Every structure is written in structure tokens, then in C-alpha cells.
Amino acid sequence: MGILDGKRLLVTGVITESSIAFAVARLxxxxGAEVVLTGFGRLSLVRRVAAKLPKPAPVVELDVADPEQLAALADxxxxxVDGLDGVLHSIGFAPASCLGGGFLEAPWEDVATAVQVSTYSLKSLAVAALPLMSEGSSLLGLTFDATVAWPAYDWMGVAKAGLESASRYLARELGPRKIRVNLIAAGPIRTMAAKSIPGFSQFEDAWNGRAPLGWDNTNAEPVARTAVAMLSDWLPSTTGEIVHVDGGFHAMGV
Known part of the structure; x- marks a missing residue:
């Protein structure tokens, strides 16, 4: 028996096999979970990746910035599946101007896109999935520790700070419905999205020698294991939390 036997999960953000979301969906x-994926843009690519899971998963189109697609998500x-016991939010995007050292020059229009897709989308996804979510369900998102400023991360760091705050407010709003809302703050993983960040190697370099447990930036398994645990029934009274899966980096000084 698995700890997700009988659970129905919606997993967003699967783009390639290196995606954290793919590792979560696979595990x-x-x-024991029944998994449905969402895809945006190149759905044929997402479907090819979905076919590589242990059990090929269906893909539902979802652009979190499109009100019509959000409204159609539940149907x-x-x-x-006839309902949802868990939802993984693994969505983030920032235009090129918002990353790589142009913090002072990025225009509001680009910043607004980053905030809508990377921050506000947690609320949008929650509302869209709510008609399907039963008591005891879990909404789980992915962040990158937003308590400090990172080189090159710029407005995506600000968007992640907003995501972390939004998760706490959602925990407050959805708690009376017995729905948990939590985040995982993952260390740097070499996903396609991460590699698109100018200066990503600076993140990787920072972890070398500082994470007391060590850190393998090519292995999303530790994050996936934590996600599966948090989507299960084993943390029934944990909400509004940010769990670090980073080899202990966040707790160390120099």
C-alpha cells in the first residue's frame, strides 16, 4: 500500500522529465494516486512527457492567466476523476527583463506578468479547483526561499515572496473548509525553468559546501518525497507552513 492510495491529484507545471512536478507526479x-496533469502552450509536448509516467496521465489545458480556462478547469x-484530494501548484514565469540583474529597469507591465503568473495564480488555481476539493484536501506550492534577496532572481524573488504570503492567507481562508495550504522551499534543481534564469550557476555555487546534508541539483527526488508526504493524510494539522527541502542550507550562516 502507498500513502496516497485512493487519492486524486491535480499536478501543474510538468514540462519535461526534469521538472519537479514530473518527479512529484511519478512518485x-x-x-497509489490517480494523477491528472495540466499543460499550457505546447500540449503535445506535455502529453509526450505524461506518457512517460508509470501510468500515462491525462492532460487538461490550463493557462492560469486566462479566466475562461480557469472557469473550465473543474469540468x-x-x-x-470525480474529485480532488490534492493540488500541486508548480507554476512560475517572469519575462526576461525581470531576471538577470535588471531589477531597476524592469517595466511594470513585465513585473505584473510575473506577479500574475507566479503569485496570483496560487489563488486562481485554488478557486478553480475548489469545487472538486473535499474536506482534508491539500493545496501545495513550490517556492524558492524569499526571505532574502538572491543574485539575478530579481522580480521573480519578489513574486515568490508574494506567493509565500498568499499561501498563508489561503490557509486562513480555506482552513474552515478543512483544506490545507502549504509550500515547499526547494533548493536549486536543474529544471528547464531554472536553467533559463541568467546567473543560475550562482545559486548552485552557493549550495556547495554550505548545505550540511549536501545537495544534488540534478535530483528532484527529495522534493518529490516531501511533496507526496504533504499531499497525504500524514500531516492533517499542518497548514500555512513552508517546509525547506534544501539540504539544510537555509539554516546555515557563512
Whole structure:
């Protein structure tokens, strides 16, 4: 038996096999969950990746900035499962001007895009999925520790700070419905999205020798294991929390 036996999960953000979301979806299936994915843009690519899971997963189109697609999400998911016990928010995007050292020059229009897709989308996804979520469900998101300023991360760091705050407010709003809302603050993983950040190597260099447990930036398994645990019934009274999965880096000084 797996700790997710009988659970129905919606997993966003699967782009390639190196995606953290893919690692979560794979392990969730291995632990007994029925998984539905969402995809944006190149759906054929997402479907090819979905076919590489232990059990090929259906893909529902979702652009979190499109009100019509958000409104249609519940019906699209219902074509595959009759409800949801967990949702993984693994969505983030910032235009090039918002990353790489141009913090003072990035225009509001680009910053607004970063905030809408990377921050506000947690609330948008929660509201869209709410008709399907049962008591005891879990909404889980991914962040990159926003308590400090990082080189080159710029407005995405600000968006992640907003995401962390939004998760606490959602925990407050959804708690009476017995829905948990938490985040995982993951260390740097070499996903396609991460490699698109100018100066990403500076993140990797920072972890070398400082994370007391060590850190393998090519292995999303530790993050996936934590995600599966948090999507299970084993943390029934944990909400509004940010769990660090970074080898202990966040707790160390120089």
C-alpha cells in the first residue's frame, strides 16, 4: 500500500522529465494516486512527457492567466476523476527583463506578468479547483526561499515572496473548509525553468559546501518525497507552513 492510495491529484507545471512536478507526479502514482496533469502552450509536448509516467496521465489545458480556462478547469478535470484530494501548484514565469540583474529597469507591465503568473495564480488555481476539493484536501506550492534577496532572481524573488504570503492567507481562508495550504522551499534543481534564469550557476555555487546534508541539483527526488508526504493524510494539522527541502542550507550562516 502507498500513502496516497485512493487519492486524486491535480499536478501543474510538468514540462519535461526534469521538472519537479514530473518527479512529484511519478512518485505520487507509485504511492497509489490517480494523477491528472495540466499543460499550457505546447500540449503535445506535455502529453509526450505524461506518457512517460508509470501510468500515462491525462492532460487538461490550463493557462492560469486566462479566466475562461480557469472557469473550465473543474469540468475538464471531472472528465477524468470525480474529485480532488490534492493540488500541486508548480507554476512560475517572469519575462526576461525581470531576471538577470535588471531589477531597476524592469517595466511594470513585465513585473505584473510575473506577479500574475507566479503569485496570483496560487489563488486562481485554488478557486478553480475548489469545487472538486473535499474536506482534508491539500493545496501545495513550490517556492524558492524569499526571505532574502538572491543574485539575478530579481522580480521573480519578489513574486515568490508574494506567493509565500498568499499561501498563508489561503490557509486562513480555506482552513474552515478543512483544506490545507502549504509550500515547499526547494533548493536549486536543474529544471528547464531554472536553467533559463541568467546567473543560475550562482545559486548552485552557493549550495556547495554550505548545505550540511549536501545537495544534488540534478535530483528532484527529495522534493518529490516531501511533496507526496504533504499531499497525504500524514500531516492533517499542518497548514500555512513552508517546509525547506534544501539540504539544510537555509539554516546555515557563512
Amino acid at each position: 505520487a502514482q507509485e504511492q 475538464g478535470v471531472r472528465e477524468h
